[in-house]
Amino acid sequence: MAKVRLEDIKRRFNNVIAVEDITFDIPDGEFWVLVGPSGCGKSTILRTIAGLETATSGNLYIGDRLVNNIPARARDVAMVFQNYALYPHMTVAENIAFGLKMRKFDPKTIQERVVNVARSLSLDHLLDRKPKQLSGGQQQRVALGRAIARKPQVFLLDEPLSNLDAQLRDDTRAELKQLHQQLGITTIYVTHDQVEAMTLADKIVVLNGGRIQQIGEPQAIYALP
Ligand code: ADP
Numbered sequence: 273m274a275k276v277r278l279e280d281i282k283r284r285f286n287n288v289i290a291v292e293d294i295t296f297d298i299p300d301g302e303f304w305v306l307v308g309p310s311g312c313g314k315s316t317i318l319r320t321i322a323g324l325e326t327a328t329s330g331n332l333y334i335g336d337r338l339v340n341n342i343p344a345r346a347r348d349v350a351m352v353f354q355n356y357a358l359y360p361h362m363t364v365a366e367n368i369a370f371g372l373k374m375r376k377f378d379p380k381t382i383q384e385r386v387v388n389v390a391r392s393l394s395l396d397h398l399l400d401r402k403p404k405q406l407s408g409g410q411q412q413r414v415a416l417g418r419a420i421a422r423k424p425q426v427f428l429l430d431e432p433l434s435n436l437d438a439q440l441r442d443d444t445r446a447e448l449k450q451l452h453q454q455l456g457i458t459t460i461y462v463t464h465d466q467v468e469a470m471t472l473a474d475k476i477v478v479l480n481g482g483r484i485q486q487i488g489e490p491q492a493i494y495a496l497p
């Protein structure tokens with residue numbers, strides 16, 4: 273069954289059509305990557321799925337639920353942005369726990385989740401630190417941890433590695449892939465980096481001028497002519 277389903281999604285800002293004719297079904301557990309030039313509509317699609325934007329027309333389903341009019345906080349999706357956006361006054365453990373506390377998980381479950389997430393992302397030894405005592409790569413791992421701690425149905429990432437230097441980007445990319453293999457959360461990932469798309473994607477959606485140009489497996493999209 274599809275975990276995320278977009279049916280003819282369109283988003284207009286005044287007289288600018290940001291995206292239109294956007295239709296696809298993502299099967300449960302797959303990792304899909306949206307690529308295309310700046311301004312082609314990648315972020316608009318991701319933000320619409322997150323509930324941070326509202327589609328002008330079309331239908332959006334998460335699981336079997338029509339979520340067009342469901343607010344972001346009730347959609348069971350988690351999003352990670354380019355700039356980690358951690359809470360500076362909280363420790364790593366408190367940052368990871370934040371969404372669980374907000375949702376009134378019991379303290380024992382929170383503690384278990386924090387420990388498990390920290391182990392998956394090699395953050396065990398950093399739990400008591402504040403964000404400013406961490407490298408950029410470590411901060412982004414905390415942001416990933418905070419997003420997955422509540423086990424969302426759908427994980428959305430908007431260029432999560434683009435602020436990292438080359439080595440950290442490679443390491444974090446590998447960790448992200450491992451995390452996905454471990455947890456199997458349906459993931460939608462925006463990038464303009466071909467290596468990221470090639471190594472992470474089950475399917476790549478190529479966008480251009482707000483429309484889908486092609487959907488395919490990485491080897492089909494990036495096949496040599
Ligand atoms: P990408 O993420 O691929 O760079 P975006 O989804 O950010 O593309 O933008 C797609 C198009 O929609 C662009 O033409 C952009 O200028 C326009 N757009 C996005 N957000 C807004 C907004 N809030 N108001 C007006 N136009 C917007």
Ligand code: ADP
Nearest residue numbers: 285288310311313314315316319325354430431
């Ligand atoms: P990206 O390249 O990641 O899409 P942008 O700088 O294009 O980032 O957009 C950042 C934010 O500004 C997004 O929230 C987007 O919706 C908004 N935005 C993009 N284009 C416009 C625009 N023409 N007018 C108003 N807001 C815009």
